[in-house]
Amino acid sequence: MAISRKKITVVGAGFTGATTALMLAQKELGDIVLLDIPQLENPTKGKALDMLEASPVQGFDSKIVGSSSYEDAADSDIVIITAGIARKPGMSRDDLVHTNAGIITSVCENVKKYCPNSIVIILSNPVDAMTFAAFKSLGFPKNRVIGQSGVLDTARYCTFIAQELNVSVEDVRGFVLGGHGDDMVPLVRYSSVGGIPIDTLISAERIEAIVQRTRVGGGEIVNLLGNGSAYYAPAASLVQMTETILKDKKRIIPVIALLEGEYGFDGLFLGVPVILGGDGIEKIFELELTVEEKSALDKSADSVRQVISVVKG
Numbered sequence: 001m002a003i004s005r006k007k008i009t010v011v012g013a014g015f016t017g018a019t020t021a022l023m024l025a026q027k028e029l030g031d032i033v034l035l036d037i038p039q040l041e042n043p044t045k046g047k048a049l050d051m052l053e054a055s056p057v058q059g060f061d062s063k064i065v066g067s068s069s070y071e072d073a074a075d076s077d078i079v080i081i082t083a084g085i086a087r088k089p090g091m092s093r094d095d096l097v098h099t100n101a102g103i104i105t106s107v108c109e110n111v112k113k114y115c116p117n118s119i120v121i122i123l124s125n126p127v128d129a130m131t132f133a134a135f136k137s138l139g140f141p142k143n144r145v146i147g148q149s150g151v152l153d154t155a156r157y158c159t160f161i162a163q164e165l166n167v168s169v170e171d172v173r174g175f176v177l178g179g180h181g182d183d184m185v186p187l188v189r190y191s192s193v194g195g196i197p198i199d200t201l202i203s204a205e206r207i208e209a210i211v212q213r214t215r216v217g218g219g220e221i222v223n224l225l226g227n228g229s230a231y232y233a234p235a236a237s238l239v240q241m242t243e244t245i246l247k248d249k250k251r252i253i254p255v256i257a258l259l260e261g262e263y264g265f266d267g268l269f270l271g272v273p274v275i276l277g278g279d280g281i282e283k284i285f286e287l288e289l290t291v292e293e294k295s296a297l298d299k300s301a302d303s304v305r306q307v308i309s310v311v312k313g
């Protein structure tokens with residue numbers, strides 16, 4: 001039997017979508033369809049062609065096509081959804097909920113029709129609520145509907161820890177639990193550098209500053225950019241999730257998953273550590289939390305619940 005390449009569709013060819021497509025191709029994770037609305041068909045085709053023309057220089061053999069037709073996306077193994085509006089300075093992610101819920105629902109109706117066996121990764125904000133909206137309109141099993149927040153939030157947290165200690169980012173471990181908002185919960189107790197707990201290396205005051213900077217990390221970039229939000233680190237995060245799934249690596253990373261009793265939440269989408277592999281979310285880890293950690297997670301869950309209630313209507 002011939003071995004075929006994997007097919008990955010990226011919906012939304014804006015800053016995050018286009019950057020993700022290029023990074024996926026550079027890693028040769030599959031052939032890529034970059035998809036946007038019909039009004040932007042030519043620019044989308046142009047971006048895809050421009051990326052393809054980088055392939056002889058960079059030596060990758062992934063094909064990249066731009067399109068506005070879901071027929072081109074048919075039977076994708078992975079669908080990454082970045083479609084929607086991004087926030088500008090002065091806005092919260094939750095301000096995007098009405099517009100983006102409509103977009104996610106219409107995108108997912110097509111994904112359901114054309115890519116019924118795909119694993120779907122959602123980026124669009126407010127991402128916990130958009131993952132819920134996608135789950136509702138896709139009707140896929142919960143292991144195949146995954147939101148991206150924890151990889152990015154953890155990447156920011158680890159960046160700041162490495163900067164603080166002037167050590168390699170490769171040796172920093174940690175993760176962030178909860179919703180993708182200012183109440184997210186970086187777990188200091190589970191964070192280490194080269195296996196050494198960070199609270200033995202960094203003062204409590206500096207750790208608190210790092211935790212706080214992580215929580216508002218998206219806003220820091222929004223304020224610097226002035227007209228949009230982060231896209232390099234978000235794209236890198238989507239690529240890590242895609243690679244983990246397509247290579248069935250079974251990495252333990254935080255993603256937005258449907259909780260059905262874990263951490264005391266039922267029917268809520270929230271960022272938690274999972275095993276990510278060929279079946280998508282293969283297992284959710286339920287960590288023991290201190291009273292303080294659980295109450296921080298409860299606060300974050302409350303914020304997410306409020307935005308999800310807007311989507312539920």
Ligand SMILES: NC(=O)C1=CN([C@@H]2O[C@H](COP(=O)(O)OP(=O)(O)OC[C@H]3O[C@@H](n4cnc5c(N)ncnc54)[C@H](O)[C@@H]3O)[C@@H](O)[C@H]2O)C=CC1
Pocket residue numbers: 011012013014015016017035036037040082083084085086087096100103106107122123124125126127148149152180228229230231234
């Ligand atoms: N979860 C996370 O960690 C992150 C989430 N985001 C979110 O990702 C989303 C995209 O951000 P950017 O790429 O920077 O925005 P962008 O504005 O550069 O690109 C969005 C693209 O979506 C397209 N689009 C809109 N409706 C569509 C539809 N129905 N079908 C197909 N495409 C459609 C637009 O035409 C546009 O090209 C935003 O909601 C942003 O807040 C961004 C970074 C991190």
Ligand SMILES: O=C([O-])CC(=O)C(=O)O
Pocket residue numbers: 086087093125152180217218219221222229230234
């Ligand atoms: O901040 C935003 O609006 C985009 C995002 O989610 C992030 O960069 O974390």
